[in-house]
Amino acid sequence: MKTFILLTISIFFIAVPVLAETPTVSSVEKHLMCTCGCTMPLYTCECQKSEEMRTEIKQMIERGMTQQEILDSYVSRFGEKILSAPTKKGFNLVAWILPFLSVILVGGVLIKTVKRWSHPETKQESGPSEKLDPKYLEQLENELSHFEEKGE
Template sequence: MIKRIIALLMVMTFAALPVFATGTYDFNSPEFRQSAQQYMCLCGCGQDHLECNMDGCGLNDSFKTEILEKLNDGWTQDEIKDFYVGMYGEVILTAPEKSGFSLTAWITPFAVLGVAGVGVVLLIRKWVNNAQLILEEVTVDSNDDVDETEDEVLRSIIDKERKKYY
């Protein structure tokens, strides 16, 4: 009986832990930092909202405060992301979505570059093979000419020597 009561108390304690874990977030919490790094600052500095340190950038402070309020209100990072993408479009994101046109736009240049590289390698191999075939033909033809010339010279020398002694 006591084991059952202890087990019941343990289950109730572990069930209550997520309620205590959803405390308030601050500017140093990992959830806030991860969320703020997802969005580009709109002041033109080219950095994410966590790293933006331009003087006079009023957008960054208000944006950080807004993200922090949404996290403390119970919004998930995906909900916050959907909210800002709906408001500003995908331009606000530091990394593109991994679906649809964004994925195509990021993959296509690398695919074209890869196909072009393979094409260049195949073209160079073809040129090298053709050059080797031409070189072999020239070598074989020149060897035949040299052999015939040598044979004629040797025959003429042999004929001269034969005439001398016979």
């Protein structure tokens, strides 16, 4: 009896990964765009072309193809534009990174701008930073006194 139970449990654990890897039409169609030209993902499109694609996906699943094999088949026929999301490889990686990078960059600029507005820089009072040369100070005094004499 114990052997039967252990055998049943082991078969269950062996079969679970196989069942988990079997794709469904709905799991595959979430990764594809409809080819009718409507620019909608396949799982939301209701046109005749989408029904044909669903039938073809179902046939591929019945032939034992995995989800990745089905997606690769469509990519080989239609190119990467058939995928509902860009791949995370090569130049397409920019499409995944750029939005996050721009949010961080804009956030940093906003924080810096708000800090600058809320804490304006204090200005130093104007005036001579060094003592004037006595020669020039004497010349200034002479010219000011000469100017005052003419003004009276």
